[in-house]
Amino acid sequence: MTRILDVSGLHTYYGRIQALKGVDVVVDKGEIVTLIGANGAGKSTLLMTICGKPRATAGKIIYDGQDITHMETFQIVRQGIAQSPEGRRIFSRMTVLENLQMGATTGNPADFDGDLERVYTLFPRLKQRQTQRSGTMSGGEQQMLAIGRALMSRPRLLLLDEPSLGLAPLVVKQIFEVIKEINEQQGVTVFLVEQNAYHALKLAHRGYVMKTGSITMSGTGKELLASSEVRSAYLEGGH
Amino acid sequence: MMDYFLQQLINGLTLGAVYGLIAIGYTMVYGIIGMINFAHGEIFMIGSFISLISFLILSSIGAFSAVFAILIVLLVTMIFTAVFGWSVERIAYRPLRDSFKLAPLISAIGMSIFLQSFVQVFQGARPKPLQPIMHGGIKLLEHDGFAVQISYLQIIIILLTVGLMIGFTAVIQQTPLGRSQRACEQDRTMAALLGVNVDRTISLTFVMGAALAAVAGLMFTLYYGVIDFFIGFLAGVKAFTAAVLGGIGSLPGAMLGGVLIGLIEAFWSAYFSIAYKDVAVFMVLVLVLIFRPTGLLGRPEVEKV
Numbered sequence A: 001m002t003r004i005l006d007v008s009g010l011h012t013y014y015g016r017i018q019a020l021k022g023v024d025v026v027v028d029k030g031e032i033v034t035l036i037g038a039n040g041a042g043k044s045t046l047l048m049t050i051c052g053k054p055r056a057t058a059g060k061i062i063y064d065g066q067d068i069t070h071m072e073t074f075q076i077v078r079q080g081i082a083q084s085p086e087g088r089r090i091f092s093r094m095t096v097l098e099n100l101q102m103g104a105t106t107g108n109p110a111d112f113d114g115d116l117e118r119v120y121t122l123f124p125r126l127k128q129r130q131t132q133r134s135g136t137m138s139g140g141e142q143q144m145l146a147i148g149r150a151l152m153s154r155p156r157l158l159l160l161d162e163p164s165l166g167l168a169p170l171v172v173k174q175i176f177e178v179i180k181e182i183n184e185q186q187g188v189t190v191f192l193v194e195q196n197a198y199h200a201l202k203l204a205h206r207g208y209v210m211k212t213g214s215i216t217m218s219g220t221g222k223e224l225l226a227s228s229e230v231r232s233a234y235l236e237g238g239h
Numbered sequence B: 001m002m003d004y005f006l007q008q009l010i011n012g013l014t015l016g017a018v019y020g021l022i023a024i025g026y027t028m029v030y031g032i033i034g035m036i037n038f039a040h041g042e043i044f045m046i047g048s049f050i051s052l053i054s055f056l057i058l059s060s061i062g063a064f065s066a067v068f069a070i071l072i073v074l075l076v077t078m079i080f081t082a083v084f085g086w087s088v089e090r091i092a093y094r095p096l097r098d099s100f101k102l103a104p105l106i107s108a109i110g111m112s113i114f115l116q117s118f119v120q121v122f123q124g125a126r127p128k129p130l131q132p133i134m135h136g137g138i139k140l141l142e143h144d145g146f147a148v149q150i151s152y153l154q155i156i157i158i159l160l161t162v163g164l165m166i167g168f169t170a171v172i173q174q175t176p177l178g179r180s181q182r183a184c185e186q187d188r189t190m191a192a193l194l195g196v197n198v199d200r201t202i203s204l205t206f207v208m209g210a211a212l213a214a215v216a217g218l219m220f221t222l223y224y225g226v227i228d229f230f231i232g233f234l235a236g237v238k239a240f241t242a243a244v245l246g247g248i249g250s251l252p253g254a255m256l257g258g259v260l261i262g263l264i265e266a267f268w269s270a271y272f273s274i275a276y277k278d279v280a281v282f283m284v285l286v287l288v289l290i291f292r293p294t295g296l297l298g299r300p301e302v303e304k305v
């Protein structure tokens, strides 16, 4: 398999606070890789640093054979990376359709109609809400919009930050099914940050565990699920 | 009495068109980077100088029809003034964008003083006159020796403004550029994550604001027939008041605020005291800031996310 993302020795600071302390992570084409870890471990920081916000102070980020460590954010995502970030960050004063149009910023206008249809097939709810101001939608609908918006650019690497946060179990299940579908049917590589460690590890091919800015464990989803350390720290109380 | 009222209404709308066009620049820049561009009044002033110089050059070349001359000058003025607007952002604001909040404001005031001095040095301090380009008008009513008249120039000013505002609103609402601008207003980081070139989008916002201020400058030159390096201050503060009155950050608000300020100024001059017309406008600013800081069409700060 070929490597799509190779992060090595990554350091990131917020002012004086060091959030990443030499992170190494690799993702191969076609994989679903998950990153789990406690609150404040640095998971969101890693996803954002890959996109250049904030910028890494040391280390290297290679995407598809290309060094993107020092590129501008808008250029990084134009290489084929899309992120549905922490907190969803949908444009609440815009309509659902306008949010999806924003997602297509880097895309070819000729593909727009087809891509829109694809997203509407994944999330039929969004089609019903096309002209609604997105800030007035429910949390679950907003999450669907955030993922749909990320898909509009036809990414080859999709970064998802806690897509299940705050959603009802049924909606969580639906979101995870969609992630699987995107990966298997559309061939999109997925790097998934999750609090919901059980679901994430079951879904993912491989996983990493992060603790206060460093990767402490890695392995296949099955291995990590079986590990006593992961079970006691992240799967407390069943799942 | 009705006639007099009607005449002031026409005058007020004309003034309001000028203020509204300038106010859009304040409100857009505030929307996208959250700062008051204090140099914007000076951009308007530079627009009026560029238009005056262009008219002088055109008339020295030879005879053109008035409408044709205005169209050429309009184009030239918009282009050159936009370059000034673009440069101001590049030189004075962009390097300070991630600095503390007051830094760009101070830089803006510095830029404003610099641009005034620049024009004063190169164009002189004395007021510059322009021969009227366009005469005549339409008498709407006449009795008791008082005629209500709308001049051709006023018609052009009002029509051009309405046209620009419609076109401009369409750009903001319908085009990818306008969408990117609105996206940057809400969340610049997210816009960048979607591939928007945020720096370029901000630059274009300054360019658009400056181009509209340029049109206002051209109108001012034609309407008053005399300009100097200091006109940007008063016009700027009034347009800023218009933007605040309408709700800073709101595009329709800036247009509405401009019209209201124009009307207030015209009616105050007509019915109370022409000497205190500027004071009246500033009173409005103070009252709005006290009683309705979000303005008439402004949105409250809290947002459901």
Ligand SMILES: Nc1ncnc2c1ncn2[C@@H]1O[C@H](COP(=O)(O)OP(=O)(O)OP(=O)(O)O)[C@@H](O)[C@H]1O
Pocket: A014, A017, A018, A019, A037, A038, A039, A040, A041, A042, A043, A044, A045, A046, A086, A195
């Ligand atoms: N903008 C910021 N400014 C300063 N410190 C920050 C900022 N963002 C994050 N941090 C700090 O960096 C560390 C890592 O934060 P990060 O958001 O990456 O954690 P996380 O693993 O995503 O946590 P969670 O599971 O709660 O989302 C934390 O200590 C956090 O307080």
Ligand SMILES: [Mg+2]
Pocket: A043, A044, A045, A086, A161
């Ligand atoms: Mg996080």
